[in-house]
Amino acid sequence: MRRLSSVLRSLPLLLLALVLMLPVLAVLGSWLPVGQGDALAGSILREMAATVLPGYLWTTVWLGLLVALGAAIVGTGTAAAVTLFDFRGRRQLEWLLLLPLAMPAYVTAYAYTDFLQFSGPLQTWMRDTYGLEGRLLPEVRSLGGAVWVFIFSLYPYVYLLARTALGERAAHLMEAARLMGAPLSRRIWSVALPLARPAVAAGVALVVMETLADFGVVSYFGIQTFTTGIYKAWLSMDNRIAAAQLATFLLVLVVLLLQLELRAQRRMRFVTGSTGRASSAEAQPLRLRGWRCALAWLVCLLPVLMGFVAPVFFMLRPLAADWSVLPWDRFLDWALNSVRLGTITSVLAVIIAVALAFAVRRHKESAVTRGVVQLASLGYAVPGAVVVVGLLLPVGWVQQVRPEWGFAGLVTATAVGIVWAYLVRFCAVALQSMQSGYARIAPSLDDSARMLGTGAWGMLSRVHWPLLRRSTAAAALLVFVDVMKELPATMVLRPFNSDTLAVVAYQLARDERLGEAALPSLALVLVGLIPVIMLSRTLRAERPGTAR
Numbered sequence: 001m002r003r004l005s006s007v008l009r010s011l012p013l014l015l016l017a018l019v020l021m022l023p024v025l026a027v028l029g030s031w032l033p034v035g036q037g038d039a040l041a042g043s044i045l046r047e048m049a050a051t052v053l054p055g056y057l058w059t060t061v062w063l064g065l066l067v068a069l070g071a072a073i074v075g076t077g078t079a080a081a082v083t084l085f086d087f088r089g090r091r092q093l094e095w096l097l098l099l100p101l102a103m104p105a106y107v108t109a110y111a112y113t114d115f116l117q118f119s120g121p122l123q124t125w126m127r128d129t130y131g132l133e134g135r136l137l138p139e140v141r142s143l144g145g146a147v148w149v150f151i152f153s154l155y156p157y158v159y160l161l162a163r164t165a166l167g168e169r170a171a172h173l174m175e176a177a178r179l180m181g182a183p184l185s186r187r188i189w190s191v192a193l194p195l196a197r198p199a200v201a202a203g204v205a206l207v208v209m210e211t212l213a214d215f216g217v218v219s220y221f222g223i224q225t226f227t228t229g230i231y232k233a234w235l236s237m238d239n240r241i242a243a244a245q246l247a248t249f250l251l252v253l254v255v256l257l258l259q260l261e262l263r264a265q266r267r268m269r270f271v272t273g274s275t276g277r278a279s280s281a282e283a284q285p286l287r288l289r290g291w292r293c294a295l296a297w298l299v300c301l302l303p304v305l306m307g308f309v310a311p312v313f314f315m316l317r318p319l320a321a322d323w324s325v326l327p328w329d330r331f332l333d334w335a336l337n338s339v340r341l342g343t344i345t346s347v348l349a350v351i352i353a354v355a356l357a358f359a360v361r362r363h364k365e366s367a368v369t370r371g372v373v374q375l376a377s378l379g380y381a382v383p384g385a386v387v388v389v390g391l392l393l394p395v396g397w398v399q400q401v402r403p404e405w406g407f408a409g410l411v412t413a414t415a416v417g418i419v420w421a422y423l424v425r426f427c428a429v430a431l432q433s434m435q436s437g438y439a440r441i442a443p444s445l446d447d448s449a450r451m452l453g454t455g456a457w458g459m460l461s462r463v464h465w466p467l468l469r470r471s472t473a474a475a476a477l478l479v480f481v482d483v484m485k486e487l488p489a490t491m492v493l494r495p496f497n498s499d500t501l502a503v504v505a506y507q508l509a510r511d512e513r514l515g516e517a518a519l520p521s522l523a524l525v526l527v528g529l530i531p532v533i534m535l536s537r538t539l540r541a542e543r544p545g546t547a548r
Helices: 002-029 038-050 053-084 090-096 106-118 121-130 143-179 184-213 216-221 226-236 240-268 279-284 291-321 328-362 367-382 384-401 407-412 414-440 441-449 455-485 486-493 501-510 514-542
Strands: none
Touching: 002 240, 002 328, 002 367, 002 384, 038 053, 038 279, 053 090, 053 143, 053 184, 053 226, 053 240, 053 279, 053 291, 090 143, 106 121, 106 143, 106 216, 106 291, 106 501, 143 184, 143 216, 143 240, 143 291, 184 226, 184 240, 216 226, 216 501, 226 240, 226 486, 226 514, 240 328, 240 384, 279 367, 291 514, 328 367, 328 414, 328 455, 328 501, 367 414, 384 414, 384 486, 414 455, 414 486, 441 455, 455 501, 455 514, 486 501, 501 514
16 A cells, blocks of 8 residues: 555656656657558668768767867866966956856857858958968868867866866875975876866766757758758658657767766765865965966966857957847847746746655655656756657657647647757756755754644745745756757747747858847857856855965
């Protein structure tokens, strides 16, 4: 009887997990015989293996490897500079290095293309000034250009994790190595960097997952990866089975990277143990002066310039040159559509996150509850292209069986489908924030409330909610910003005549109207600055004091 009661209690959570994981299940189900048998799936796979699949795989792997290497170098180098050394302006550079997080990668791609392309202002000026002809700079829209954009847009993931790992133990261990006579180079290579290796691996895994999930940059640059192949198979070739099977390959790559990230996170427990504030105060970062200080400034300032300052400057140029060409008349409609979708999704995501976090709080011993929360947490790692295919695939199946239901119109012609896709991807963001909030609430409060006869709803509304308001606001804000910047799911599933800032920026850039694309792109950057400011304030508040 008790087991039946536990199953019935977990039934709503199981249904919620099914709704959130339906896109992934549908993509995996594309390999099953549905109506047309195994022959169709096998023939499509053989055709892809003989034509496009090797190219997609080769390009995707090369792109991921090059971005991983570059982000590891830039992120680790900047983290080591601001953590292991002390120089004038270090505190300002600590938060300046976070600014590229506010720049969506596809916005950075538009900005560099507008400025560096053959007809852009830089090459035009060089030809007019020096009397040169032809192309003077490498083609921006290439694999190398995409690698450049991704490295300077995504390195903060590595920087944040490596900085945390180095800041907790590296300083005092390097001091111990110095007292034993080790030179500076050996202290860095043999002490500091091995400590940061698990954190760097976790950050690199996140960077590669973001790279694989991207659609805006690779599509705009004409690079044939799994993501662009998925959309080409679905929208151009009208073959949903091929799109779903390509999505499966992409999903497998993401799962492998997620496992790498989880392994690195587990190893980080051994390198981030608490050492006490006393030891942190005794071991000071090495003071830099002269050319060493200038070198540290160069290492830290170059990524900020390449990942934030230069793209913003490139986008401000057309705004300052001619305000009349900008689409001011429609900008408000695009912004309102983005805000409306972001608000609806953030509210629903917070409600789901609160329900899941509260269930875990009350039933920690329940394997079903923990499993549902883990499934809901995986959504953020699923690329938007996979989510889109996973939602549209069952819609097509239902439409074939029951066309009178009009199920396709409900998902693709209204906000239902796009909000559903957003929830699949971004519920994990809200859930992480709510679980962090619950971690700060002492379990003794729950015990006291139960002793006073408080039920589940009373505990949530009168005990937990007043203590979770800041976490709830942070969760809603983070989901809102992610929705504003999301491109792949929005572009396919948005209702008719409901363009958002992200979609309009992509469409204008694709039509070579890069000057007009600057306005919605800058609006996305301004929105993206909000969580960056929050993150920098949090890092400053959590940093232990050090003697000067």
